[in-house]
Amino acid sequence: MTLDAINPEKPWPSIAELEERTRKMGFLLKERLPIYPEYTRKESFLSLLIKEQVKKMADGEGYAREGVCCRGWALGEN
Numbered sequence: 001m002t003l004d005a006i007n008p009e010k011p012w013p014s015i016a017e018l019e020e021r022t023r024k025m026g027f028l029l030k031e032r033l034p035i036y037p038e039y040t041r042k043e044s045f046l047s048l049l050i051k052e053q054v055k056k057m058a059d060g061e062g063y064a065r066e067g068v069c070c071r072g073w074a075l076g077e078n
Helices: 015-024 037-041 048-057
Strands: none
Touching: none
16 A cells, blocks of 8 residues: 555555455455556557566466565565
8 A cells, every 4th residue: 555645634445454354345346456457468569578577476366476576575565
């Protein structure tokens, strides 16, 4: 989660709270890469170098693979 510069007086809810709200509405909260899942499969959208990295990080639906983490994410440095 990033800091909310637009509404600093009302911070984002925690991931656990978002997950619970999402589940109650019948949805599953899923992590995605910095591009939308449908673009991970578009041949002409990504350069070859980026496409190879995305293949390593994306699951079959184009979302982030379980346990995949970019440098800094785990440390909260984003």
